[in-house]
Amino acid sequence: MKTILGELRTSVVAVMTIALIVCGAYPVLVWIPARVLFPHQTAGSLIVRDGNVIGSELLAQAFTGPQYFHPRPSAAGDGYDASSSGGSNLGPTSKRLHEVIAGRIAQYRQENGLSDGSPVPADAVTASASGLDPHISIKNAEMQASRVAEARGLTVDGVTEMIRAHTEGPDLGVLGDARVNVLRLNLALDGKR
Numbered sequence: 001m002k003t004i005l006g007e008l009r010t011s012v013v014a015v016m017t018i019a020l021i022v023c024g025a026y027p028v029l030v031w032i033p034a035r036v037l038f039p040h041q042t043a044g045s046l047i048v049r050d051g052n053v054i055g056s057e058l059l060a061q062a063f064t065g066p067q068y069f070h071p072r073p074s075a076a077g078d079g080y081d082a083s084s085s086g087g088s089n090l091g092p093t094s095k096r097l098h099e100v101i102a103g104r105i106a107q108y109r110q111e112n113g114l115s116d117g118s119p120v121p122a123d124a125v126t127a128s129a130s131g132l133d134p135h136i137s138i139k140n141a142e143m144q145a146s147r148v149a150e151a152r153g154l155t156v157d158g159v160t161e162m163i164r165a166h167t168e169g170p171d172l173g174v175l176g177d178a179r180v181n182v183l184r185l186n187l188a189l190d191g192k193r
Contacts, residue, residue: 044056044058045057045058047183047184047187049187054187055183056134056183057134057181057183057184058132058134059080059082059132059134060072060074060080060131060132060133060134060182060183061080061134061182061183062074062079062080063182063186065151066111066147066148066150066151067148067151067152067189068148068186068189069136069141069144069148069180069182069185069186069189070111070124070136070144070182071133071134071136071182072123072124072126072127072128072133072135072136073104073125073126073127074127074131074132075087075088075127075131076127076130076131076132077131080131080132082132084131085130085131085132086129086130086131087127087128087129087130087131088100088127101125101126104124104125104126105120105125108120108124108125111147112143112144112146112147113146113147114143120143121136121137121139121140121143123136123137123140124136124140124143134181134182134183135168135179135180135181135182136179136180136182137177137179137180138163138167138178138179138180140180141163141180141185142160142163145159145160145163148189152189152192154192159189162185162188162189162192163180163185165188166180166181166184166185166188167179167180168180168181
């Protein structure tokens, strides 16, 4: 015969067992092999120079000077704030979104010396869902190459070679598009001084 206390005991034991498995054993069983097989990734894919962490391959940073490639716009907090990751939540029919994008298009064209009718890559004027995407499209990078080359006193061909050298292919060879990690590219350019 079942009693309330018997049922309660069974429920508590079941919850505790599941909690130990899901919150204890499983994370440890996943973390240990990951830490051994992928130490760089499990540590946050951090980029370290001279013993100092200067960024992560996985998070965009604000680069605004003409000598740097600029990342996608960010809606995360006060710009690229990882603690406030998220999109703007403005939908395709939002008047505010259209105004923001029109302003970004004008600014992008001005910064990169493009004519008023020049097409602008979508990733140059729209934020990613997280607001922290560290990558830009190859087209976006190529359109910024002249500005960066002029500001650094380099040739456009030399900067274009750097773009090619820092282009990442689609994940697993088929998922997504080829892209450029802005932080890695900018650091490589800084190293050319």
